[in-house]
Amino acid sequence: MESKKTGSALVSGGSIGGLFAAAALMRAGWTVKIYERTDVELAGRGAGIVTHDRLIKALKAVGAEIADLGVDVEMRAVFDRSGAVVSQQHYPQIVTSWDRMHRILRALVPEGTYHLGRTIIRYENRDACIVATFDDGSTEEADVLIGADGFRSAIRGQMHPDIQPEYSGYVVWRALAEESAIPADVHSRVFADFGFFLPNGTQMIGYPIAGAENDLRPGHRRYNFVWYAAFSEDELRDMLTDAQGRYHPVSIPPPLVRDDVLDDMNKAARNLLPPEIFDILQHSKRPFFTPIYDLWSPTFNDGRVALAGDAACVARPHVGMGVTKAAEDALALARLLDATDVPGALEAYSKTRAPLSRDARDLGRRLGSYIFERSHPQNDDGRNHPDMDVIVRETAAILED
Ligand SMILES: Cc1cc2nc3c(=O)[nH]c(=O)nc-3n(C[C@H](O)[C@H](O)[C@H](O)COP(=O)(O)OP(=O)(O)OC[C@H]3O[C@@H](n4cnc5c(N)ncnc54)[C@H](O)[C@@H]3O)c2cc1C
Incomplete structure (x- = not known):
């Protein structure tokens, strides 16, 4: 199989979408740093999460421990x-819970890679890297930036200012x-x-x-x-x-x-x-x-930046798809990303994931x-x-x- 070159990734958002993306990329050999705006460990959000075979497959693919997953x-x-x-x-x-899902995924991310109380407010695409800027004015460079910062995503706000x-x-x-x-x-x-x-x-x-x-x-x-x-x-x-x-x-x-x-x-x-x-x-x-x-971004990429999870698309909860969709975004990123051509890989990612996410949104509607x-x-x-x-x-x- 053709091997891909790995590199460095920044993930904005340390909830379920960000953790899935980080876990999948780390497993594929990428060096990842996650930045979460909230300054205390996330807990108790939401309540029940309904699982499906596709979610269980995705959890296994990122190496998650899924014994006693739920009721x-x-x-x-x-x-x-x-x-x-x-x-x-x-x-x-x-049927499981948000807390359980978060904990399973959080355990896959080593200390030192998950940073609480850090808010990414914008990005700048350069030829050889992406530069993320934080709300305190500091910056960080990497090969790729994943916007997993939820349905009010700052990253999407910059990428698609008209999508609300x-x-x-x-x-x-x-x-x-x-x-x-x-x-x-x-x-x-x-x-x-x-x-x-x-x-x-x-x-x-x-x-x-x-x-x-x-x-x-x-x-x-x-x-x-x-x-x-x-x-x-x-x-x-x-x-x-x-x-x-x-x-x-x-x-x-x-x-x-x-x-x-x-x-x-x-x-x-x-x-x-x-x-x-x-x-x-x-x-x-x-x-x-x-x-x-309802929310759907027509494209999930801009140069070296990708949207994932709810930042990219929100399907109404009737479909019970939010976590599975975030998981499948993460697996697609890990499968397609290649540090030798990040923008090209993210273009392919967007073409794969945006239509499937739109289907989930339409089913929810x-x-x-x-x-x-x-x-x-x-x-x-x-x-x-x-x-x-x-x-x-x-x-x-x-x-x-
Ligand atoms: C009632 C209800 C029931 C649901 N039931 C199900 C279900 O049964 N099954 C299912 O799969 N899904 C379900 N979902 C959906 C699911 O909870 C989400 O789709 C899923 O958790 C994906 O979330 P996410 O990580 O992409 O975004 P979020 O959970 O919104 O996380 C975004 C994270 O980014 C952080 N952040 C925001 N801005 C910044 C910034 N600028 N810099 C750094 N960090 C930032 C936030 O603090 C947050 O932690 C349900 C949702 C609802 C409302």
């Missing part, structure tokens, strides 16, 4: 407003309940399955994940609550405003979500959700919300459209969604190649 779920079940099961599909799947996240018209509320806090009768009816509630105009899903410190023992796990709810731009603006009247564009840190916003969410949940699910919500830690955006654009006159109780089977079959269920 095994056998069935998908649709509940109606009363909590009765109206449909079931057999769909075995491992587009609000989809709904947010996702998320919460985690300790398994031990869930009443036994609710637990026996809801906990084990990947559950759905699909009335007109909203959607709830939920499933078990590991407890703290990847505790998979029965009684020590958690229930991951996910609820998609529509809000206008004006309503969203209000929800993104904290108790001090400060507006947080795009997303608000969870502790700053106002109490009255949470009260409204609880009232709506009481009126809408099956009683068992509402009960779990009442036993959850403080819920938080994330607005759902389609699954989202089933919630909000399709309804049924007798579906207020969630028994008659016209697309019930396809939603249950395709949510977080990547078709294998």
Whole structure:
């Protein structure tokens, strides 16, 4: 096989996308430095992550330790407003957590290569290298720069100033309940399955994940609550405003979500959700919300700079594809990068990954459209969604190649 020349890489962003890229490049022989803006070790972000064979393959390819990856779920079940099961599909799947995924990948990156509290704000392409500039004015040179700095990426902002996240018209509320806090009768009816509630105009899903410190023992796990709810731009603006009247564009840190916003969410949940699910919500830690955006960069490269993960493309969470997509970006980078012609290799990378990412974005939009654009006159109780089977079959269920 033709061998490629390796060199030095800078990675902007030390979350899942950045760690995957770093791990894959290091395994291919590159010298990598990761720069993460946050100044403390990342933890507790997001909640559940649904896995697929493609993700497991990618984890193995970067040398990750995947024993006890998560909770095994056998069935998908649709509940109606009363909590009765109206449909079931057999769909075995491992569900894990953001923390677990981050920890597995973080363990692949040796000390000294991961730098917290460093923010890359721009880049300059030169003939023989890329120069990254930090917010303190310092600079760093390398053969290649990977922008894995998330959906508000500074690197993408420079590469594609016109590409901005587009609000989809709904947010996702998320919460985690300790398994031990869930009443036994609710637990026996809801906990084990990947559950759905699909009335007109909203959607709830939920499933078990590991407890703290990847505790998979029965009684020590958690229930991951996910609820998609529509809000206008004006309503969203209000929800993104904290108790001090400060507006947080795009997303608000969870502790700053106002109490009255949470009260409204609880009232709506009481009126809408099956009683068992509402009960779990009442036993959850403080819920938080994330607005759902669409984003796709038509190209992922500019000279010696590449975009990866959410910086390059955001697919709505219905596809459960964000981590897998970031992983496959990383593997493609490691496969294609050649220090003798970095711009050429990144051109090939972009041509490979941008269309596949657009497909993921489009699938996420389609699954989202089933919630909000399709309804049924007798579906207020969630028994008659016209697309019930396809939603249950395709949510977080990547078709294998
Ligand atoms: C409700 C919900 C459910 C989801 N469920 C799933 C699922 O089931 N399966 C799945 O695969 N995916 C899921 N995802 C998506 C997944 O979490 C992300 O797509 C994935 O983690 C990729 O993230 P990333 O590392 O590219 O970006 P991010 O996680 O956004 O990380 C970017 C990092 O860059 C840092 N940074 C930002 N700017 C700079 C800078 N200028 N310099 C240095 N560092 C910087 C940030 O601090 C951050 O740590 C879900 C997402 C949501 C919202």
